[in-house]
């Protein structure tokens with residue numbers, strides 16, 4: 446699953462440059478030229494990250510970042526602010542408004558992409574395309590392969606996303622509804638027991654390698670991915 450990146454920028458040339466580079470890197474680009482159209486996109490579907498221009502007509506990028514941080518549904522979306530300002534005080538203001546990182550224009554596309562990858566790695570590791578391994582289990586998002594004790598195993602798309610999420614968030618207990626939000630996405634209305642069905646399938650695939658015990662049921666709470 447490639448990350449969806451919402452680009453909020455009113456200057457068409459920069460908007461195109463951003464979209465071109467984001468798509469080149471294998472991400473999906475969603476384009477908005479002001480805060481209102483950004484909010485309209487966000488209400489339909491949560492992006493995995495926002496690149497947010499500071500100086501926008503109408504509501505500024507800073508104001509939009511504050512609003513997103515104040516809303517339960519949007520508070521965890523990683524945000525990178527884009528700005529022509531280089532003043533240190535502005536940088537502090539940008540970060541205080543809730544941005545995860547900050548980049549000044551003109552920027553090199555390479556630097557921007559490195560920042561995007563770094564923020565995704567930190568904030569949404571399941572969106573990164575880096576291979577993850579835990580114990581004798583290895584999952585590669587770019588080739589969509591899972592190797593369990595040296596043998597390739599076949600997973601359905603949902604089990605693959607579920608396993609990727611678990612492997613990038615080990616040792617924490619997630620409730621069924623948290624897993625639905627994180628793995629199935631928000632605005633998806635499926636019953637919580639759907640999670641159990643996919644957990645069962647995931648365990649079945651891992652069973653021959655003896656690694657099914659990594660997916661643990663925590664009574665009354667949900668599930669945890671753990672070596673112990």
Ligand code: CA
Pocket residue numbers: 454455456498499500501
């Ligand atoms: Ca602007």
